[in-house]
Amino acid sequence: MRTKRFSLIHLLILLPVTVLLTAAMVLGILYQTIGKEGLSLLEGLSLINEKFVGEYDEGQVVDAALEGMVEGLGDRWSYYLTEEEYEAQNQRRTNQYVGVGVTVNYESEEGLQIIEVTAGGPAEAAGLQAGELITAVDGFSLAGEARYEGAERIQGEEGTTVTLEVRSADGQIRTVKLTRTRLETDPVTAQMLEGNVGYVGLANFYDHSADRLKEEVTRLQEEGATALVFDMRNNGGGYLSQLTDMLDFLLPEGPIFISRDRAGNEEITQSDASCVDLPMAVLVNADTYSAAEFFAAELQEQGVAVIVGEPTSGKGYSQQTFQLPDGSAMAISTGAYFTGGGTSLIGTGLTLDKEVYLTGEGDAQLEAALELLTGNKTEAQD
Known part of the structure; x- marks a missing residue:
């Protein structure tokens, strides 16, 4: 009995010590992972839940904190989405x-x-x-x-x-x-313009966009197109896979996209030898972002396209979207990207072959592109 009593006493003494040691280990791991700033965020939420006397919605508090965290990065390309916004984005990206x-x-x-x-x-x-x-x-x-x-x-x-x-x-x-x-929604519109110039308008780089662009370019070629105009105005970009599929289809063999992660690791995407051998032009404006901006830059760098329109933003970071436990999501910049020739657009944007602004009458940007391609002023067919 004495031995059992001592064992029980030892157990009662060791139990809180074990709990304290485990808690200390957890805190140590958390500190190493998220630092004192991260611990401060957790403690702030804990204090609100324990001490705040007013009415509040914990979800709104967390949303505001996470949104502020992303804004604190000072990166215009990173953003936070509530659960509802994330669901809407996922749906929109399926076209x-x-x-x-x-x-x-x-x-x-x-x-x-x-x-x-x-x-x-x-x-x-x-x-x-x-x-x-x-x-x-x-x-x-x-x-x-x-x-x-x-x-x-x-x-x-x-x-x-x-x-x-x-x-x-x-x-x-x-x-x-x-x-x-x-x-x-069909992300691609296409028609044959006068002078056998094929026009291809692209709304985004989301699901099915690459396949649709290939289909329309192929159709225009079969109808006798001698040049192509790609309209990337008001295109906010989309998926990298769709961008590289399009560039691989249009361009000859060689590097077409280079990405570099935080650790400095590089990944180079190559195009095969098959290509579309036609002169091209790309229309851009101030709302041509991300993949759309890069599309124009890569075609120009390879010497197959001229760029007409307005100065662009100069985006050079790619984002990954991470879903959080409450259904919300963070999209943060996780990679820097470069053209196949190693050029970043950050701080410069595109180099325009002809800077043209819309005046409200007609489409001066399209007309300028057609003049560069054909040497004649051409208009779209009715």
């Missing part, structure tokens, strides 16, 4: 969305003006047309500042319904009930 199939603008203070109706969507089936005005959503008026809430109110879960009040160009008002559905 699909759930909605009714209308593209709108906010120019009218009386509601959302329809500028395009998606073929095959619920809006087209209900007879909505470009030029009409959506003045209310489910009874909620979109007049004035409320119109900026309109797009979000029209969106929703697949299979649910939404009721729109629509005013036609002649002032007639009707009510339309639509069922939201999943719709695909």
Whole structure:
């Protein structure tokens, strides 16, 4: 009995010591991993949860802290996304969305003006047309500042319904009930211009964009295109894999993309010998970012394309998106990238072959590109 009693006493003494040692080890690991600044963040949240007397939403507190952390990097290309924003981004990057199939603008203070109706969507089936005005959503008026809430109110879960009040160009008002559905967006538009110049407009570098660009370029070649214009204006970029697939398709054998991580490790992406042997031009503006900007730079560096338009931002970092335990995400710059010839665009942006700004009449940038390619002023066919 004496031996057992001593063992129990020793156990009771050792138990809190073990707990303390384990806690100290955990704190030591945390300190080595995230430092005193990281521990301060954790302690700050703990103090709020234990001491703060007012009402608050812990999720909003964490969102604000994480957003501030990313902003503190001072990197314009890194960003934080709430759970809802991250889900919306993932959907958008598939070149699909759930909605009714209308593209709108906010120019009218009386509601959302329809500028395009998606073929095959619920809006087209209900007879909505470009030029009409959506003045209310489910009874909620979109007049004035409320119109900026309109797009979000029209969106929703697949299979649910939404009721729109629509005013036609002649002032007639009707009510339309639509069922939201999943719709695909085509990132590529293409047509043959006068002089057998193929025009290819690219909206983004997300899913299916490379395949669609290849399809349209091939079609234009089969129709007799003697030159190509790639429109990268207002293109915010997208996936590296889509960019390199396009460059590999267009360019001859050689390096087309170089990336370098924090440790200095380099990865070089090569193009094969197959290529599109046509003179090219790329249209850019101040909203040509990331993969779109790099696309123009690489084609120019290889001597196959001229660049026309406005100065660009000079992006040279790639981002990785990391989902966090609460469903939110951080997209942070994890690599520097360079053209196949080793040039970074940071601080310089693109070197324009011809700097041209839009004036509101016609498309001076496209016309300038066509003049460089053909020596003649050419316009798009009707």
